[in-house]
Amino acid sequence: MEVDAPGEHPGDTPDDDSPKEACGVFGVYAPGHAVAQLTYLGLYALQHRGQESAGMAVSDGDTITVVKDMGLVSHVFDNRTLAPLQGHLAVGHVRYSTTGASTWGNAQPIYRETGDAGFVLGHNGNLTNTAALVESAGILPGTVSSDSDAVAELIQQAMIAAEPGARSDGRDLERALLEVLPRLEGAFSLVLMDDSHVVGVRDPNGFRPLCLGRLDNGWVLSSETTGLDIVGAHFVRELDPGEVVVIDATGTRSLRPFDASQIDPKLCLFEFVYFARPDSRLYGQTVHTARQRMGESLAEQAPLLPDPTGQDREAMVMPVPESGIPAAEGYARRSGIPFGQGLVRNRYINRTFIAPGQDQRTQKVRMKFNPIRENIVGKRLVVIDDSIVRGTSTRAVVAMLREAGAAEIHLRISSPPYRWPCFFGMDTGTRGELIAANLTVPEIRDYLGCDTLAYLDLDRLVTATGVASRGFCTACLTGNYPVPVPLRRVDDEELPSVDLVHPSG
Secondary structure (H helix, E strand, O other): OOOOOOOOOOOOOOOOOOOEEOEEEEEEEOOOOOHHHHHHHHHHHOHHHOOOEEEEEEEOOOOEEEEEEEOOHHHHOOHHHHOOOOOOEEEEEEEOOOOOOOOHHHOOOEEEEEOOEEEEEEEEOOEOOHHHHHHHOOOOOOOOOOHHHHHHHHHHHHHHHOOHHHHHHOOHHHHHHHHHHHHOOEOOEEEEEOOOOEEEEEOOOOOOOOEEEEEOOEEEEEOOHHHHHHOOOEEEEEOOOOOEEEEEOOEEEEEOOOOHHHOOOOEEHHHHHHHOOOOOEEOOEEHHHHHHHHHHHHHHHOOOOOOOOOOOOOEEEEEOOOOOHHHHHHHHHHHOOOEOOOEEEOOOOOOOOOOOOOOHHHHHHHHHEEEOHHHHOOOEEEEEEOOOOOOHHHHHHHHHHHHOOOOEEEEEEOOOOOOOOOOOOEEOOOHHHOHHHHOOHHHHHHHHOOOEEEEOOHHHHHHHOOOOOOOEEOHHHHOOOOOOOOHHHHOOOOOOHHHHOOOOO
């Protein structure tokens, strides 16, 4: 996965320390419903999965209309833009790009013409064989700008090449997918639409989530169950790894285009740790509850030791908001140490904020968080967060708590050290940018300036999900990649022409 150096991505700053999800997808087939408004609500519930661009496509059975733009869902759509989008099927997409190509042209869904028809595609994940696909298909350099674009191009080629007689039954998109999908490698949860079908696709490893819901007289696809909840859809099930679900006027049909030997469930473990909304469900488990269990297990593994001064100074468990809250609740409950708030988050500062002045790191953290000094002064703080990627913002938070009067700062992380880059739809940086890939835990503690530092063990993390028997991708923590990846990129070396096509949402 190609990732910008810190600060080079549009809108990022060098201290942007959290991992970034790539995209969220949504689809609906619901005659009699206002599908554009439903899609707007679904994308709103998935906004955390991508904040750079938003888009949707709506069909009335004859015409497909696409509206997309840079910005948040609420910035791209309003009553004026939604009103003309009439139809009974739609797909939507929110995007965070994993390369510098944060442009309108790469916003999704992607539209392709196929003679007298057309289709749209939205993609969550990253392919690992994009360059090989482009070369084998004879696609000219510069024709496609992302792996998502390459998939759309391949599907378009397959549809155009189909025998004319085969198109009369309206299943040309379906047949093209059966031809193209087995050639794809890596992570891809897709939603697609032509003028009469909505299609959901999950790769054979199921790296990224995708679920199916039921409406009165309709069906919904969503990256997370929160997208179903907001539109009042009943959760039916998660799509199986390697499954294609086709929705049309007859209902739903499941296709299995991948060889059984390819099916190996490997849901990204960080969906449980960080990416998914806490009110979502994965593998049948509520994410919030799983994160509380992570905190409980962390309290067992790395408890706060008695006050070394013998003064029995007051202790408090506090989260780094918002992501550390459930684990902090669990840690406090299991340890018996009171839970409290030490930082207030400014909800109006997002990842696009660019800090002025010389000390960008300190300035951004001060804009993002403000300490509650009365809760901090003189206390032994157990500070809970979900992960440390580059370490820069965590270091600034520790310094802020020191300045506010904390007597001790004991940092507890509800996941193992993050040591390896992701190639499956998550923007975390190369190994050179990952603090745990280059420093030992004691060295990280010294860099951050905290008194103690502990990470949750991997076995405990997997157990805390509540579904330890299910398959997980742990590559970012272990370096064990479930499918082949461009290993030279793992060691921060540039591939040759392979990266002419940039992975994207």
